[in-house]
Amino acid sequence: MSAPVVVITGALTGIGRATACAYARQGADLVVSGRHQDVGDQLAEELRDHGAQAEFVCADVRREQDVRNVVDKAVDRFGRLDIAFNNAGTEGKIGPVTEVTDEGYQSVFDTNVKGTLLCLKHEFRVMKEQGGGSIVNVSSIFGLMGYPDATVYAGSKHAVSGITKAAALEGAAHGIRVNAVAPGYTRTAMYERVNSAKDRDAIGSVLPVHRPGTPEEIAEAVQYLASDKAGYITGQVLTVDGGLMAGWPLFPES
C-alpha cells in the first residue's frame, strides 16, 4: 500500500497525535479528528508540513453524526478508507466503586465503548463496500486485568477488547481486519493525570524495562497491526507494555 488513507480519532494529543505524525512522515492521506477546532487546524497544518495530505474534522466520538462526518470526509476527500485508528478515550474520574455515578459511568462508557462501536459501524459501512480495510482499537492493560479505583475505566477497556474480537469475526468475511493495542503505562497527559508524581517514580522501578512507554512506541505497534505485514492477524489485543503483562517482575533491590 503506497499512500494509505488513514482516519484517527482523539488525534490532538498523546498516542493519537504521535500516530498521526508517524503516518504523515510516511506520506499517508490523513483525516484527523478531535474536539478542538483551533488545535485540530494547527495539527493538520503540521501534518501537511511533514508531506502528508491532511484534513481535520471536529468530532466528539459520542455523537454518531460526528463520527459519520469523519469517515465520510475520508471518502469524499481521498476516495476510500484503508486504516482506522479508534483512539479517543477517557479515564473519567478515578475513585472507589462506592463513588461511581451515572454521569461518570456515562462519560467513560459513551466515549470508550459507544465511541468505538460508532467508529466501527461507520468504518465497516465504507470498508465493506470497498472490499476491505484495517482497524485498530485502543484497549489497555486495564482491559485485560483489574486496577483498584478504576472499575469504570477497566470495565470500558475490557469491553473494547471484547468488541474487537467480535468485530474481527464479522469483518473477516469482508476483508476487514480488526485488532487492538493495549498500552501499558505510556507518557501522555492521561498518564500524568492518573498517576501522582510518587506513583510515577514507583512505576519506573516495577516495570520490567524500568520505564514507561512513549506515545511513539505505541504508534509503531499501531502501524504494524494496521499494515499488510500483519495481514494474517485479526481479533488480537496486542499489549505494548514493556513486559508488564508477562508476569510478576523481580522486586527492586531494597
Ligand SMILES: NC(=O)c1ccc[n+]([C@@H]2O[C@H](COP(=O)([O-])OP(=O)(O)OC[C@H]3O[C@@H](n4cnc5c(N)ncnc54)[C@H](OP(=O)(O)O)[C@@H]3O)[C@@H](O)[C@H]2O)c1
Ligand atoms: N497513556 C496511557 O498510559 C494509556 C494506557 C492505556 C490505554 N490508553 C488509551 O490510549 C488512548 C489515548 O490516550 P492518551 O494516553 O494519548 O491520553 P490523552 O492525551 O488524554 O488522549 C486522549 C484523547 O482522546 C480525546 N477524547 C476524549 N474524549 C473524547 C471524545 N468524546 N471525542 C473525541 N475525542 C475525545 C482527548 O481529547 P480532549 O482534549 O477533547 O479530551 C484526547 O485528545 C485512550 O483510549 C486511552 O484510554 C492510554
